Amino acid sequence: MTTERSGVLEGAIAPAENSKLFGHREAEAFLAQSYKSGKGHHAILVEGPEGIGKATLAFRFANHILNHPEPAEAPDSLGDPDPGSIVTRQLVSGASHNLLHLTRPIDEKTGRAKGAITVDEVRRAGKFFGQTSGSGNWRIVIIDPADDLNRNAANAILKILEEPPRRSLFLVLTHAPGKLLPTIRSRCLPLRLKPLDAGAMRQALALLGFDVTGANAERILAAAGGSVSEALKLINYGGLDIAEAFEEILKGQGPSVRKQMHKLADILSAKDSETIFDFFSSLLTGRVIQSAREAAAAGDIERAERLARLSGIFAERLALSDAYNLDRKQTILSLLDDLKDAS
Structure with missing residues (x-):
């Protein structure tokens, strides 16, 4: 299961510890070469x-920079981090004085990650x-992801981005750049990564010990x-079973479906x-968005607009449920009812 304090899924390798990356050679080459040029x-x-x-x-790029602090002397490609190097050991342990990883903090009362990255x-x-200003070293901040910044936190980051300290680098991660403040986006250089292709997925999952030749692969x-x-x-985490149950509920009718919904x-x-x-939650909202796109492609603009509004309503209700710790079961049942009605 997810370790809330680490945020790492069962079977995964924490990004700071992961020495392998698959499927993003062009992005790696761009980062290495732009850094070496001194004009990054x-x-x-x-x-x-x-x-x-x-x-x-x-983390891979941060490791590269901290191992090669002078851009002109850095290699023109990112190599696999050396697990035995001091820099790597410090990054893995979270003890580096030159890197700050900003992510959602842990609520000490619940042991769960809070709902947002706060201004604190x-x-x-x-x-x-301030602590590293006189060291002359690179100072790197990874915001992971910036989507989780609340409004005050986003404005605070913006102020730093507007007047960045010397030899500083911000690596701002986002799953949904459209949700970020336009002013934050405008002060960053966009680097778009695509979903992994089948070959890269097989390599990544094989590294994690998954049988990529198995029946369900x-x-x-x-x-x-x-x-x-x-x-x-x-x-x-039983995702296949959840997805199958979800599809059966959407297709089904009558009392038996109600039992499936409660289950x-x-x-x-x-x-x-x-x-x-x-x-x-992602499955649910993704389905609504997919249906909206299909309706638009079929020329049913009215239905597409209705479904698009519904996806926003679902996202808002899920956020409110999390923020106010509402009865999750009732939230789920209500969302499923609304989706079936819309279907």
Whole structure:
């Protein structure tokens, strides 16, 4: 299961510890060469779906810079991090004085990650730059992901981006760049990563010990959509069963469907079900968006607009449920009812 304090899925390797990256050679080459030129941008917006390697790329690039602090003397490609080097050991342990990883903080009362990256977390960046200002070393901040910044935190980051300290680098990760403040996007150089192709997915999953030749392999690869994290949810968290139950509910009618809905809601609202609930939330909203696109392609603009509005309503209700700790089972049942009505 997900370790809330580490945010790492069962079966995954934490990005700071991962010495391998698959499927993003062009992005790696761009980062290495722009750094070596001495003309690299101070803030890079690494865009792409969740679970395709954005954080691993960010730590990989940070490792490269901290091992080669003079750009002109750096290699023109990113090599695999040396697990025995001091820089790598410091990054893995979180003890590096030259890198700050900003992510959602842990609520000490619940042991779960909070719903957003708060302004208090961003203030750590100010202290970080203050403590290292006289060292002459590179100072790197990874914001993971920037989608989780609340409004105050986003504005605080913006102020730093507007006047970046010398020899500083911001690696701003985002699953949905459209949700970020336009002013943050405008101060970053966009670097778009694509979902992994089948070959890269097989390599990544094989590294994690998954049998890519097994009976369910093709099914999982197809359902994962080029995301390793989605594949792990399908493999280790019952995601395939959840997806199948969801499809049966959408197709079914009558009292038996109501029983299926309650059974699914019970599973998704059980203790320690955060990861699979997030998986279901993405499945649900993704289905509405897909249906909206299909309606638009078929020329049914009215239905497409109605479904597009519904996807926004679903996202808002899910966020409110999380923020106010509402009864998750009732939220799920309500959302399924609304989706079936819309269908």
